[in-house]
Amino acid sequence: MVERIHDVIQIGYGPVGQTLALALGRQGRDVVVVERWTARYPLPRAVCIDHELYRVLCALGMEADLPAICQRGPIYQWFNADWKTLLEIDWSVDSISGGPEINFVHQPTLEQALDRAVAGQPTVDVRLGWEAIAVSQDKELARVTVRNRATGEQTIVLARYVVGCDGANSLVRQAIGGGQEDHGFEADWLVIDVLLKPGVTIETLGIPAAGQYCNPLRPTTIVPAGVREGRVFRRWEFMRLPGERNEELESEARVWELLGPWAGPEQIELIRHKVYNFRSLIAERWRDGRLLIAGDAAHVMPPFMGQGMCSGMRDAWNLAWKLGLVLDGVAGDTLFDFYQPERRPHVSQLVEASIYLGKIICIPDPVKAAERDEAFLTGKVEPPPPFPQLADGLLMRGPDGLLSPGAGQLSPHVRVTRGDVGGRLDDVVGPGFVLVTLDGDALGRLDQPTRAMLDRLGLRVADMAELVDLDGRIVPFMAAHGWTAMVVRPDFYVYGGTHGDVVALVGALVADLAVNGLGNAAAAAAV
Numbered sequence: 125m126v127e128r129i130h131d132v133i134q135i136g137y138g139p140v141g142q143t144l145a146l147a148l149g150r151q152g153r154d155v156v157v158v159e160r161w162t163a164r165y166p167l168p169r170a171v172c173i174d175h176e177l178y179r180v181l182c183a184l185g186m187e188a189d190l191p192a193i194c195q196r197g198p199i200y201q202w203f204n205a206d207w208k209t210l211l212e213i214d215w216s217v218d219s220i221s222g223g224p225e226i227n228f229v230h231q232p233t234l235e236q237a238l239d240r241a242v243a244g245q246p247t248v249d250v251r252l253g254w255e256a257i258a259v260s261q262d263k264e265l266a267r268v269t270v271r272n273r274a275t276g277e278q279t280i281v282l283a284r285y286v287v288g289c290d291g292a293n294s295l296v297r298q299a300i301g302g303g304q305e306d307h308g309f310e311a312d313w314l315v316i317d318v319l320l321k322p323g324v325t326i327e328t329l330g331i332p333a334a335g336q337y338c339n340p341l342r343p344t345t346i347v348p349a350g351v352r353e354g355r356v357f358r359r360w361e362f363m364r365l366p367g368e369r370n371e372e373l374e375s376e377a378r379v380w381e382l383l384g385p386w387a388g389p390e391q392i393e394l395i396r397h398k399v400y401n402f403r404s405l406i407a408e409r410w411r412d413g414r415l416l417i418a419g420d421a422a423h424v425m426p427p428f429m430g431q432g433m434c435s436g437m438r439d440a441w442n443l444a445w446k447l448g449l450v451l452d453g454v455a456g457d458t459l460f461d462f463y464q465p466e467r468r469p470h471v472s473q474l475v476e477a478s479i480y481l482g483k484i485i486c487i488p489d490p491v492k493a494a495e496r497d498e499a500f501l502t503g504k505v506e507p508p509p510p511f512p513q514l515a516d517g518l519l520m521r522g523p524d525g526l527l528s529p530g531a532g533q534l535s536p537h538v539r540v541t542r543g544d545v546g547g548r549l550d551d552v553v554g555p556g557f558v559l560v561t562l563d564g565d566a567l568g569r570l571d572q573p574t575r576a577m578l579d580r581l582g583l584r585v586a587d588m589a590e591l592v593d594l595d596g597r598i599v600p601f602m603a604a605h606g607w608t609a610m611v612v613r614p615d616f617y618v619y620g621g622t623h624g625d626v627v628a629l630v631g632a633l634v635a636d637l638a639v640n641g642l643g644n645a646a647a648a649a650a651v
């Protein structure tokens with residue numbers, strides 16, 4: 125049986141597929157999601173989301189759900205075997221997005237919340253128990269052959285685009301071709317999730333709030349793992365040492381033995397345990413025509429930065445607005461040419477940062493561990509690389525082709541009021557491209573054709589002369605760059621900024637987007 129042509133078929137309904145389905149559903153797109161399992165994966169993998177994704181989830185309508193399932197991140201500390209601090213990353217501080225740098229979550233609880241939100245999208249059809257078995261495309265459309273795992277029934281689903289959110293063994297990645305780049309990290313870790321019993325806290329257990337215990341005898345991770353209905357999850361991870369077998373590590377007796385120095389059955393309830401093989405792989409090609417990949421399908425990384433799921437959700441968020449503009453015919457599908465250049469270098473840097481941290485902790489050799497400790501304790505170690513920003517893609521450039529200073533940064537988020545209305549900036553202003561201006565009359569200087577094109581693009585204006593920035597982050601951010609106006613992309617990254625020349629700024633954007641061939645006219649108008 126062949127059905128109508130949908131806007132998008134998504135393969136896979138993990139957190140990345142859910143995020144994309146929610147974003148596309150909120151745009152009213154006709155989306156089919158196929159997921160091979162009928163039940164959600166019950167066990168936690170990811171335990172944290174960063175401030176950027178917290179902002180994204182709020183913008184996707186989940187602001188009310190998050191406080192109950194998130195815990196503010198603490199200071200993340202790296203200790204040597206003698207509990208001397210090697211490194212500290214403060215996850216509790218207020219971020220550019222508002223709220224802490226990191227929030228801890230219980231992945232299944234987050235996925236349940238996402239699932240409820242997707243269920244509220246009438247144009248998204250989630251088909252559980254259906255497995256994609258073949259993907260193909262031609263100039264007109266893409267085809268996915270799906271099979272019902274219970275009945276064996278097969279059907280072909282048609283769509284303009286297919287997004288593979290289908291995890292590390294992605295079928296869509298294979299259809300796209302190109303292989304994976306291996307960044308060379310590999311280690312096996314036993315991951316154990318527990319629930320604290322009533323009355324038990326990290327203080328009564330005497331454990332760090334979030335720590336890496338870099339003891340060469342047994343490198344160990346101890347972190348929060350989210351909350352559900354008031355119950356607190358915690359995670360321990362133990363590196364597999366040379367000579368140990370996975371089956372041995374996974375036996376319950378061994379799990380309790382390893383947990384022994386930290387906690388016992390009278391304090392914690394064992395939820396699950398599993399040995400994971402941590403790898404660092406990035407797909408060479410993220411798109412071929414109508415086929416795209418996102419999430420673990422495109423990249424896997426060691427979890428030491430807590431960035432695997434976050435990066436995947438960033439892919440989905442990046443793709444959602446591009447799909448919207450292309451499906452509406454506002455931009456040509458060359459807009460997707462920006463996807464990989466924007467996302468892949470960002471992910472590569474996070475993979476490298478995760479490996480940097482992994483190499484600190486995954487040292488089972490006491491001599492090498494002592495050398496590492498000495499280097500850290502005497503300040504001879506380079507600090508971790510800064511968190512990446514966009515370095516390529518749809519970003520404003522100068523005449524020399526280089527990125528304009530400040531382009532590609534994440535923009536600040538604040539709470540605002542406008543007259544009697546108050547709330548999150550993203551909600552008050554609305555989704556899409558936003559021209560943030562300190563000069564209320566900025567658009568008055570644009571000619572009518574350019575304004576018409578910006579209307580078509582759905583550009584909104586955040587006039588800071590009219591909005592009250594309750595957190596006081598936007599004007600200082602712009603002042604630091606000498607800007608009186610900036611364009612923020614739908615995914616909250618800064619396209620570019622200007623001191624006074626709004627016509628050139630929006631003209632450059634329209635030209636870059638080549639909006640229905642009108643971009644050139646806008647660019648000409650901007651000169």
Ligand SMILES: Cc1cc2nc3c(=O)[nH]c(=O)nc-3n(C[C@H](O)[C@H](O)[C@H](O)COP(=O)(O)OP(=O)(O)OC[C@H]3O[C@@H](n4cnc5c(N)ncnc54)[C@H](O)[C@@H]3O)c2cc1C
Pocket residue numbers: 135136137138139140141158159160161165169170171172173254255256257289290291292294295315400418419420421427429430431432433434435436
């Ligand atoms: C121990 C551990 C700790 C981690 N900690 C963190 C952390 O703190 N923070 C963080 O951001 N990330 C973390 N991660 C990574 C994070 O869990 C993953 O990156 C994330 O779950 C990937 O989401 P996804 O939706 O891309 O893939 P998945 O969750 O793997 O979902 C893919 C889905 O696609 C379905 N599927 C696959 N093929 C098909 C097909 N042919 N047809 C139909 N359906 C199909 C699968 O059944 C699956 O449901 C951690 C991972 C591990 C293992």
